[in-house]
Amino acid sequence: MGTPVVGAPGRPACRRAPRPGSGQAGDRVLTLIEDGLKSALLEIQEYVRLQIATIRGCVTRPFYFHDVVEQFEQIGIGSLTVVLLTGFFTGAVLALQTGITLDQFGARPFVGRLISASMIKELGPVLTGLMLAGRVGSGIAAEIGSMVVTDQINALRALGTDPVRKLVVPRVLAGFFMAPVLTVVANTVGIIGGWLIAVFQLRVASSLYWSSVIEGLYLQDAWMGLIKPFCLGFAIVSIGCHVGLRTRGGTQGVGRATTNAVVASSVAVIAVDFFVTRLLITLLY
């Protein structure tokens, strides 16, 4: 069996010949489970190999600087609108909802504290991550997937370019570094959205809101809000690239890859958020 290469269209997953006497339903179920496990393990193996190749590509030459800058612009600046809108309305609705609850305890003036803590520690990173998964993860999978099915990836390799260095490394670097920046933007506009509701709807004094925002935050919270987006950005983009490079089956395959990328990276955002939060609580608090 030929050796597979990272970034190369892989061979079809191994399918076993039916066992003798496999007419029995039990055997068929076992074979299906076995094939499913093998397929899952193969995906994990290929994902890990891609990440190793990506890390190697980040620290060794050649380095496609122009593509890195282009991806920072596409992923960072390109996602700004969606992140601004999401952050603003999340902060605003949070103020509306918590205002009602806090009223029951006569704690309306503390709405700023609740918004800043929620946005910075949890909602900012996760919602920015989910928005990036929808916009960036799907875009990357569709773009790279189209290149795979139209032989452009093979053409790159034939022209002496490593697709991992040319396509994956710039996207992963951009996702890794731009996700925290976008999260900070989302947090900021979220707190501003909360301020507008607090002042004009809940009739909380502006100075009281801002002092509450500051009081509600601790240095550990800021660290948590900053560290998480690095992990989420990496997960979203690396999954998009992996799914894109594993695309099979023409335009239908590209559609499937796009859907898979959004689903996988959205789930990854929630799961990575949980595990990183758990780890950071242990380390920081």
Added chain:
Amino acid sequence: MAVAKKRSPELEEALGPGSPIVVFDKVSLAFDDKVILRDVSFTLITGRTKIILGASGAGKSTILKLILGLLKPDSGVIWVNGERVDTMAELDMMQVRADLGMVFQEGALFDSLTVAENVGYKLYEESDMAPHLVRARVEEVLGFIGLAEYIDRMPSELSGGQRRRVAIARAMAAKPRILLYDEPTTGLDPITASTVDDEIIKLRDLENVSSIVVTHQLRDAFYVATHEAVRRDDGLMRIAAADPDKSEEAEFIMLKDGGISFEGHAAELRASIDPYLQTFLS
């Protein structure tokens, strides 16, 4: 960077005219239980053409992917340009690929780049050549294939035949010694296909590029094998019927059931009484 390595004088002499530039020695490859190639052996001589025929799924394109190192064989030895590539690491393959050009079945042009950026891709991205020199080379190559006025177009604005010719221009821009063509005329009308065939002949005869053409278009295969490009005294080039000696320099390979069922030149192929070949040729 993946630019062609300068050969040593000994290797240059060893790979000179008449010497083997691509060698397959008992190469086998299977995907799971499906055997694609079984003990395939052949040799491409420098400056000549090898035309690989066969039914769909016979393993024709796989041979090109093996030469490029996009796939690795299960067994056997492959030599390309004096380097053994069947066991070569991906990083080292970049050096070998620098001296290879490949024309993919549908062109495989980068759809987000202009014609100029596509053609000059290798020189812009993988060499230290100054941008104005790359531009000059791109103009030269596009002029050679007669598409100079399309230099700033996007691939989506080109016809199928033009895309295929731009793909040839991209493959030849870095002056490789070997060009691989994967179904270069499939899906093209006969007139456009002839234009593409003429480019293959011109590159072989005027630029001394060794080539492997994978096709199942018999008309194009025989045309490439039996014609030659000659430069007239007035400097103009024309395509003419080749003399018998020149025609014998182009060899055909017929793939069947993973193996080679025929190897020889055009006249031998036509004269073959093998029933499978007869069916294929009819």
